[in-house]
Amino acid sequence: MAYVTAQHLKYQYPGSSDLALNDISFSVRPGEFIGIVGKNGSGKSSLCQAIAGLIPNFYKGAYGGKLLIDEMEVRGADAGALCSKVGIVFQNPFNQVTGAKLTVYEEIAFGLENLGIPREEMKRRMEEAMELLHISQYKERYPFDLSGGQMQRMAIAGILAMRPEVMVLDEPVSQLDPQGRREVFEAVRLLSRQGITIFMAEHNMEQIADFSDRIILLHEGRLVCVDTPRAVFSRDDLAQYGVQPPVFTRLARNAGVRLEDGTYPVTLEEAEELFAAKRRME
Ligand SMILES: Nc1ncnc2c1ncn2[C@@H]1O[C@H](COP(=O)(O)OP(=O)(O)OP(=O)(O)O)[C@@H](O)[C@H]1O
Ligand SMILES: [Mg+2]
Known part of the structure; x- marks a missing residue:
């Protein structure tokens, strides 16, 4: 199975003056x-x-960096x-x-x-x-x-x-x-x-x-x-990226209820478990 790796990926659509992808790097298992x-x-x-x-390969424009699937570079594949x-x-x-x-x-x-x-x-x-x-x-x-x-x-x-x-x-x-x-x-x-x-x-x-x-x-x-x-x-700065966390995360944050590692729950199950544990402590 494949690893997917982006190395300083950059891309600009033809005729655009902004980078649609600007120095993206990650590695996925x-x-x-x-x-x-x-x-x-x-x-x-x-x-x-x-x-x-x-x-x-299909959309032209300015391209830099690499996107690899295993050893294969998608550009020109x-x-x-x-x-x-x-x-x-x-x-x-x-x-x-x-x-x-x-x-x-x-x-x-x-x-x-x-x-x-x-x-x-x-x-x-x-x-x-x-x-x-x-x-x-x-x-x-x-x-x-x-x-x-x-x-x-x-x-x-x-x-x-x-x-x-x-x-x-x-x-x-x-x-x-x-x-x-x-x-x-x-x-x-x-x-x-x-x-x-x-x-x-x-x-x-x-x-x-x-x-x-x-x-x-x-x-x-x-x-x-x-x-x-x-x-x-x-993250405390999500609003600045225009992203609203899941409703369960917002509820827990408002109630000041965190998991042991300092993060907030993101799913219904996680939130339920945490609120139940909190009630048992009270
Ligand atoms: N064919 C195109 N030609 C020129 N610019 C484009 C083209 N497609 C997207 N863009 C620009 O590239 C940037 C990224 O667009 P993209 O479509 O990847 O965003 P997105 O996160 O998928 O947005 P959405 O949530 O609306 O689907 C935007 O500034 C957009 O205007
Ligand atoms: Mg889109």
């Missing part, structure tokens, strides 16, 4: 679930595209090699459907066909991906007849069938209803448990705190920190 947060325009999507190699290492899922499921396929099955097969995978192997991978994402029962459906959550899971299955070691998801649930959000988050959690390294940009801090091993906080193209959800959301 295989199988980590990394949340990417920051206010609008902070560089989340740009970072997602740089990890997936769309920047600078062969498209086939890149697809077997890293896949990307975007915000709007509708934009990811080819529009040329009549069934969910054919839609998921599309990427694999382009990779020239033998038939039998392809079939095996597809069945596996559809099962994992709980969409096998829709395989004969017309792709546009799916709900948003089902469609997004279909997009993820298409990427998953290519067996990437790293999966990047840029706000994959922001267009979905609560049911669809849950379906997709649970699906991504399963992928993470299979050892796939996950990068996920997301605005919902409760969910990102719950799912992430570590969080990358961006501000104006710079990396503010990469740390555990508790460490990130316990």
